[in-house]
Amino acid sequence: MFALTVRGVVARKTRGFLTALAVFFGVAMIAGTLMLTDSVNNSFDDIFSESNSAVDVSIKTRETIEDSRGALPPAFDAAVLESVRAVDGVAEAAGSIFDPTVSVLDEQGQRVGLTGPPHFAVGAVPDRFSPFNYIEGRPPETADEMAIDNFTAERESWTVGDTARVAGTGTAKTYVISGVARWGSGVELLGASLAILTLPEAQRLTGKQEKFDEVVVAAEEGVAPEELKLAVQRAIPTSLEALTGEENAAEESQEFKGGFGIISNSLLAFGLIALFVGGFIIFNTFSITVAQRTREFGMLRTLGAHRRQILGTVLLEAAIVGLVASALGILGGIGFVAGIIALFQSFGLDIPSSGLVISPRTVSIALLVGVLVTIAASLAPARRATRVTPLEALREPGGSHRPSRRRTTVAVVLLVLAVLAIAWGMFGTDSVGSAFIFLGPGILLLFLGVALLSGRLVGPLSGLIGWPLERLGGVPGQLARENTQRNKSRTATTAAALMIGLALVVFVATFASALNKSATEALDRQFSSDLILSNSDQFTRIPTQTAEAVRGIEGVAFVSPVAHGNARVQGVSGTQAVSGLNPESVVSAFNLDWREGSDATLAELGDTGAIIEADWGKDNSVAVGDVILLTTPTGRDASYTVRGSVRDKPGLLLSTFAVSRDSLLRNFGVDGDSYTLVGFIESANPDEVEARIDDELAAAFPTVESRSRAELEADNRQQLNQILVLIYALLALSILIAIFGVVNTLILTIHERTREIGMLRAIGTSKRQVRRMIRYESVITAMIGAIIGAGVGLALAIVSVQALSSEGLVLSIPYPLIVTLLLLAAVAGVAAAIAPARRASKTNIIEALLYE
Amino acid sequence: MTDHQPQDESPTATGPVISCSDLRRRFGEGGAAVDALAGVSLEFPKGELTAIVGPSGSGKSTLLHILAGLDRPTDGSVWIDGIEITALDDRELTDLRRDKLGFVFQFFNLVPVLTAEENLVLPVKIAGRRPDPVRVDGLLETVGMTDRRTHRPSELSGGQQQRVSIARALVTRPAVVFADEPTGNLDSKSGADVLGLLRQAVDEFEQTVVMVTHDPRIASYADRVIVLVDGVVTHDGRVQSADEVHALMQIE
Numbered sequence A: 001m002f003a004l005t006v007r008g009v010v011a012r013k014t015r016g017f018l019t020a021l022a023v024f025f026g027v028a029m030i031a032g033t034l035m036l037t038d039s040v041n042n043s044f045d046d047i048f049s050e051s052n053s054a055v056d057v058s059i060k061t062r063e064t065i066e067d068s069r070g071a072l073p074p075a076f077d078a079a080v081l082e083s084v085r086a087v088d089g090v091a092e093a094a095g096s097i098f099d100p101t102v103s104v105l106d107e108q109g110q111r112v113g114l115t116g117p118p119h120f121a122v123g124a125v126p127d128r129f130s131p132f133n134y135i136e137g138r139p140p141e142t143a144d145e146m147a148i149d150n151f152t153a154e155r156e157s158w159t160v161g162d163t164a165r166v167a168g169t170g171t172a173k174t175y176v177i178s179g180v181a182r183w184g185s186g187v188e189l190l191g192a193s194l195a196i197l198t199l200p201e202a203q204r205l206t207g208k209q210e211k212f213d214e215v216v217v218a219a220e221e222g223v224a225p226e227e228l229k230l231a232v233q234r235a236i237p238t239s240l241e242a243l244t245g246e247e248n249a250a251e252e253s254q255e256f257k258g259g260f261g262i263i264s265n266s267l268l269a270f271g272l273i274a275l276f277v278g279g280f281i282i283f284n285t286f287s288i289t290v291a292q293r294t295r296e297f298g299m300l301r302t303l304g305a306h307r308r309q310i311l312g313t314v315l316l317e318a319a320i321v322g323l324v325a326s327a328l329g330i331l332g333g334i335g336f337v338a339g340i341i342a343l344f345q346s347f348g349l350d351i352p353s354s355g356l357v358i359s360p361r362t363v364s365i366a367l368l369v370g371v372l373v374t375i376a377a378s379l380a381p382a383r384r385a386t387r388v389t390p391l392e393a394l395r396e397p398g399g400s401h402r403p404s405r406r407r408t409t410v411a412v413v414l415l416v417l418a419v420l421a422i423a424w425g426m427f428g429t430d431s432v433g434s435a436f437i438f439l440g441p442g443i444l445l446l447f448l449g450v451a452l453l454s455g456r457l458v459g460p461l462s463g464l465i466g467w468p469l470e471r472l473g474g475v476p477g478q479l480a481r482e483n484t485q486r487n488k489s490r491t492a493t494t495a496a497a498l499m500i501g502l503a504l505v506v507f508v509a510t511f512a513s514a515l516n517k518s519a520t521e522a523l524d525r526q527f528s529s530d531l532i533l534s535n536s537d538q539f540t541r542i543p544t545q546t547a548e549a550v551r552g553i554e555g556v557a558f559v560s561p562v563a564h565g566n567a568r569v570q571g572v573s574g575t576q577a578v579s580g581l582n583p584e585s586v587v588s589a590f591n592l593d594w595r596e597g598s599d600a601t602l603a604e605l606g607d608t609g610a611i612i613e614a615d616w617g618k619d620n621s622v623a624v625g626d627v628i629l630l631t632t633p634t635g636r637d638a639s640y641t642v643r644g645s646v647r648d649k650p651g652l653l654l655s656t657f658a659v660s661r662d663s664l665l666r667n668f669g670v671d672g673d674s675y676t677l678v679g680f681i682e683s684a685n686p687d688e689v690e691a692r693i694d695d696e697l698a699a700a701f702p703t704v705e706s707r708s709r710a711e712l713e714a715d716n717r718q719q720l721n722q723i724l725v726l727i728y729a730l731l732a733l734s735i736l737i738a739i740f741g742v743v744n745t746l747i748l749t750i751h752e753r754t755r756e757i758g759m760l761r762a763i764g765t766s767k768r769q770v771r772r773m774i775r776y777e778s779v780i781t782a783m784i785g786a787i788i789g790a791g792v793g794l795a796l797a798i799v800s801v802q803a804l805s806s807e808g809l810v811l812s813i814p815y816p817l818i819v820t821l822l823l824l825a826a827v828a829g830v831a832a833a834i835a836p837a838r839r840a841s842k843t844n845i846i847e848a849l850l851y852e
Numbered sequence B: 001m002t003d004h005q006p007q008d009e010s011p012t013a014t015g016p017v018i019s020c021s022d023l024r025r026r027f028g029e030g031g032a033a034v035d036a037l038a039g040v041s042l043e044f045p046k047g048e049l050t051a052i053v054g055p056s057g058s059g060k061s062t063l064l065h066i067l068a069g070l071d072r073p074t075d076g077s078v079w080i081d082g083i084e085i086t087a088l089d090d091r092e093l094t095d096l097r098r099d100k101l102g103f104v105f106q107f108f109n110l111v112p113v114l115t116a117e118e119n120l121v122l123p124v125k126i127a128g129r130r131p132d133p134v135r136v137d138g139l140l141e142t143v144g145m146t147d148r149r150t151h152r153p154s155e156l157s158g159g160q161q162q163r164v165s166i167a168r169a170l171v172t173r174p175a176v177v178f179a180d181e182p183t184g185n186l187d188s189k190s191g192a193d194v195l196g197l198l199r200q201a202v203d204e205f206e207q208t209v210v211m212v213t214h215d216p217r218i219a220s221y222a223d224r225v226i227v228l229v230d231g232v233v234t235h236d237g238r239v240q241s242a243d244e245v246h247a248l249m250q251i252e
């Protein structure tokens, strides 16, 4: 039986190949993602263990609350260095700066790499601690010199002697490049730029005079780092933490790995979608081949093969196909890695990969997943094969296939479960994590249910799509329509694979369009300012002095800076992002939707007053008059009394609660604003005022950029579009698999109908007509998938938007996109039919009629 | 075939290999019901070539299927080698087919992806045993397929395919070989070859063969001819010539 199975796989090469393709892509995505993750993690481990190689103990501020804006914990007093030097066993200690809030600017004054990865200002440390290897030149020696990392130098074609400008919290400055340096083993840190300055200059530029981000310590000979760490910890305040060099390397590496973890998890999710779609193709291919081999199975049963043996041979075939496809998929994963790196690079994000790592874990996971999916998908067809009776070997194959009642029952049960899971995920649970645990499987069940049920939709839909084709194509059109209805479950499953990809695209597009619309509407409704000032990386804070500087410019009516800081709030789980508002100016910049209190409430905010977002208050049982107790990232405890509540669904100004900006800056260790709103005097010429502001920014605050409301909206849209492009590119693989599925089904059914096609040719059907028939069949199948997919995607999007309407989401259906997708599906149908149609038209009439 | 079947060890060597009593088979229900078999009782002794003849639709295939345990009668029972097969479940019937019966059909006898030789040894392989190379060579020799052993069915003529089927039916030394229209799809020369092989199996190795045919000339080579008309046996005995068979079939 084993030999029989192997022979079968070899003999049915084309279908084996097309089936394997279905698994291949999914496995390639998963294997590739695992390889990429391993390589990236390895690179980070290498980089940080190398940069910490001379560090025995490192001292940093103890991180109590994570900062949402990527800022490191606040810097600490430089006096600590003296206490550390006094500790027994310390050979040498040095303070350093490592600050991600600066911007390295190119000749045009533009931020290098635009909105991309962070730029760091690094304070030079004594040679023994330095993580840098100088390729060219030397470290900076004066306050007018800087060294730059080799990747940025290469991108900008900078060499020793050139000048570059760096902006930070302190006044921006132009430096002469004294050297080009490589960090550790020389792998890119997700495309970050590093500007190395003398320590005092780094402190000045980052506004950290008399402060350090880190103190690094080398132990005297014979002193173990572990011991020294304990000794150092006793000598420094508890707000600081001492770690050994190794621990520090692991922690730093972990931070970067965490950042990449989000990317790799999303990639894995897309891989699973592709495998799920592939499962449909496998199910369909095996269903068709089992049906075509009915006589063979009947004959084997006649010869005394047991049901178990029949089951075994089909499942073994699946396992072989799955194994070969997965093995190739692992190779394909290498290609996927290259593709992903290129894709991210086009968005300005460099993924470090010092060398491809293909770990045994990757190989075993990829093989296991690929083989399991293939076997699982072929289980139902294999069971059907065991039900073939010996007598069926002797009968003519054929007969009509109507979707069975049992199939419909299963479909309804799956759909009910799906709706329950999705409803629970959307409405029943608060935590994002558990919502996904229900939503993911819920959506998979939904797809399965719809796929099973869609057999019932094939009749009406193929009638609908086939009507114009019949008008257009005459008899071939009519035959095509009839052919798709001949075995409705087969057509339905083929279409379902395409349905999944399209449903996801339509869902994502509709959801994104809702996000866009609601963001734009909220901006229009709530912003009453003319300009918004923010960091040109759209992420990092801007210097607080910016507001003061702009306020003095002619034509400016008001300036309202907004800062954010994180806090842990008593009685509320998770870190909360707290807004800091300027009570005098915020009413001019923003239309506040007061629930309790009024604009006058802001005047009495003082140092201890707060206003809450109405929904946040409701969810967390915080009401006007209550006292909010919180701990800030500096470790300080503070209390605020709630004075009023406003509604701000999209959280433009406040998503939790707001206090006065002065109080926030003081208590939260925040040293910058998130953005600053600017309004013009009515009589002033807006263009002129904006030009004056831009001049001032370019001169004094090069990291800050001004944008009008329209520009802000356009930027938001563009940012969203970038993510959409990425999602579409990854979903495209699933759609590609589905199109191969259409090809596969066509080839299999043409093989099955050889005699019939021969007969059609014999009675005078031209080759062109045969080709047209197959083409229309393909188009009808693809369109059925697209229509059902668009329907499911829209339904999912509508429900999701409804579920999030309390967050301010407004439905907006992207009709042009949906119509385009349907047309593309028709084109894909034509493309899928090219090879099968050619094959069908080449049917030899005589042979076909003598067939068997 | 180089060796002899050990007949003396068979416990039922003296009685019939197959017998059936009052077999009835009804297809469909109510007004549309068809009685394909309307009470058939027969015994098949060892080492005979029996031909079942009759007009199309007279129930020949139905009878053969039921005798071979491929289909179940509406009423009546079948014994093979002393076992009442009509009382067996699917698993036991499968084992019985595998170990005691051989089959030759009109079409689709061979697995298209396997070579002639691989098809031949398939029943042995299914049973999880090793084929005996001497026996395989002998059978290939007997059916004249030695130089075609590595060919696929699609590379063989209909007659050659059918000869492989006969060798395959014999490979497990079954108690009975059932053949349904084994020559139905062949030209007269190939048909005669195939018939010759079946005849040889009966004469040389005392193989029991039950064969369905609608061709009087083929039937006239049998030791015994059973004529079936509308599910009832109308003649059972020895015949001398094709003309006689023809006449027996015309009576009704």
Ligand SMILES: Nc1ncnc2c1ncn2[C@@H]1O[C@H](COP(=O)(O)OP(=O)(O)O)[C@@H](O)[C@H]1O
Pocket: B027, B028, B034, B035, B036, B054, B055, B056, B057, B058, B059, B060, B061, B062, B063
């Ligand atoms: N599976 C079936 N369902 C319904 N009727 C059947 C079936 N098999 C055979 N018959 C009917 O039983 C009768 C005998 O058929 P069969 O044994 O095939 O005849 P023969 O082999 O002599 O031509 C015919 O009338 C045929 O239509």
Ligand SMILES: [Mg+2]
Pocket: B060, B061
């Ligand atoms: Mg018949």
